Structures are given as C-alpha cells and as structure tokens.
Amino acid sequence: MFVGTLRWRESFNVDAALKEEFPQDVFGSLGHIFGKDTGGRPIIYNIYGGDQDLKAAFGDVQRFIRWRVALMERSVFLLDFNEVDQTVQVHDYEGVSLSSRDANSKAAASEASNIFQSHYPEMLHKKFFINVPTILSWIFWAFKPLLSANTLAKMSVVGTGQDAIRKALVAHVKEEELPKRYGGLADAF
Numbered sequence: 001m002f003v004g005t006l007r008w009r010e011s012f013n014v015d016a017a018l019k020e021e022f023p024q025d026v027f028g029s030l031g032h033i034f035g036k037d038t039g040g041r042p043i044i045y046n047i048y049g050g051d052q053d054l055k056a057a058f059g060d061v062q063r064f065i066r067w068r069v070a071l072m073e074r075s076v077f078l079l080d081f082n083e084v085d086q087t088v089q090v091h092d093y094e095g096v097s098l099s100s101r102d103a104n105s106k107a108a109a110s111e112a113s114n115i116f117q118s119h120y121p122e123m124l125h126k127k128f129f130i131n132v133p134t135i136l137s138w139i140f141w142a143f144k145p146l147l148s149a150n151t152l153a154k155m156s157v158v159g160t161g162q163d164a165i166r167k168a169l170v171a172h173v174k175e176e177e178l179p180k181r182y183g184g185l186a187d188a189f
Contacts, residue, residue, distance in 0.1 A: 005119045017066045018073055026056045031071045032189045033078070035177035037088045041125050042078040043173065044071065044087055045189070049094035049131055058104040061111065068112050072120060079123075086125035088172065090182075094131035094160070126172060130158045130165050130182070 030052060032045045048054065058064055075087050116124070137157050158168040166183025178184020 001118075001121070008115075008119050012069065014069060014073060017070045020066060020070065022063070022067045022070075023056075026053065027067050029189065030057055031068070033071070033075050034179065034188045035173065035186060037125070037172045037177070038174060039125070040084045041086050041088050042075050042084075043177070044075050044089045045179075046089065046091045047189075049092055049096045054096075054105060055102070058102070058108050061104050061108045064108045065111055065115070068108075069115065072116065076120070076123065086123050088125050089127045090169070091127065091129050092131050093129065093133065096131075097133060124154055126154050126156070128156050128158055128168060130168070131160050132157055133160075 030047055032047070033042055034045060035043050037043060079085050079087070137159070156168060158165055162181075162183045166178070169178055169182055170184070173184070175183075175185045177186060179186050179188035181188075
C-alpha cells in the first residue's frame with residue numbers, strides 16, 4: 001500500500017497540485033480548513049450546498065480532484081503524527097437536491113473517495129454530513145450495509161437546522177472553534 005501511494009503521489013504530481021492556482025470564483029468558498037476539534041485535530045469544511053456553482057466545481061472532474069487533493073494535503077501539513085494524526089471533516093449539503101447531483105459530481109465523489117481510502121488511510125477521525133436533505137439521508141442509509149463498521153462509526157448524518165447541527169458538532173468542537181453559521185462563536189468563512 002505504501003509503495004502504491006508513493007507511485008500514485010508521483011503520477012498525480014501532488015506537489016504541482018499544491019502549487020496550482022484554482023479559480024477563486026469556483027473553489028474559493030467550496031472548502032476551508034478552520035479550527036480544531038477537542039482532540040486538536042484540524043477540521044476541513046466542504047461546502048457543497050448554499051450558493052455554490054456545483055456545475056462549475058464538478059464540470060472538470062480532474063480539476064476538482066486536483067483541488068480536493070491539494071486541500072487534503074494542506075490539512076495533512078497540520079498533523080504532527082505524534083499527538084495528532086487524523087482530521088475531522090464536515091460536509092455541508094445545504095440546498096443540495098437529487099437534481100444537483102449529475103454524472104460529474106458522482107464521478108468526482110467516487111474518485112475522491114477511492115483516492116482518500118487508498119492513499120490517506122486512517123487519517124479520518126470523524127466525518128459529519130450536515131444539512132442533508134431527507135431524501136439524500138435515505139440514500140446514505142440504504143448504502144449503510146456496504147460500509148465497514150469501522151468506517152460507519154466515523155460518520156454522522158445530521159439533518160438541517162442550526163440547533164441540530166450545533167448539538168452534533170459541539171460534542172466534538174469547542175464553541176470558540178465552531179463557525180457561527182453552525183451555531184458556534186467563531187468568525188469564519
């Protein structure tokens with residue numbers, strides 16, 4: 001697995017992805033690394049809802065993948081691998097509907113999942129899916145039997161509403177580290 005990851009890093013050219021300039025109007029508000037959880041783990045926020053232009057973000061699947069890998073790499077730089085060796089991810093789907101999910105977004109999600117499972121193993125401590133529309137929650141839970149118990153234990157699907165989101169996140173993130181948009185006190189993105 002280690003050799004495979006080294007080969008992938010070279011063929012993907014991770015260093016070049018880190019230096020690559022991505023259009024701010026497309027990716028500028030799509031992902032953020034902000035704050036730490038109660039265990040000192042960096043938190044990555046992926047904002048796939050709201051007023052995001054998902055057609056532009058996922059229109060070029062390989063560009064999206066390069067951007068997402070670069071975001072992951074920036075979060076890895078924050079790990080010391082002594083005390084902190086994992087991250088927390090929050091995926092916000094506010095306003096996303098089934099019609100928002102086209103072939104490109106599905107391909108990007110699938111490829112990103114494969115990359116992170118294969119080349120960033122065990123770097124995920126917890127993942128929160130927030131503002132998830134009911135229909136997408138049902139789809140997620142329909143696939144529940146396909147996930148390992150270990151992976152499933154890391155995932156939480158949180159509905160909509162600031163109170164529900166705040167309650168789920170404050171159990172893992174201090175209010176001072178949690179953005180106001182999620183019921184915390186932090187001025188962030």
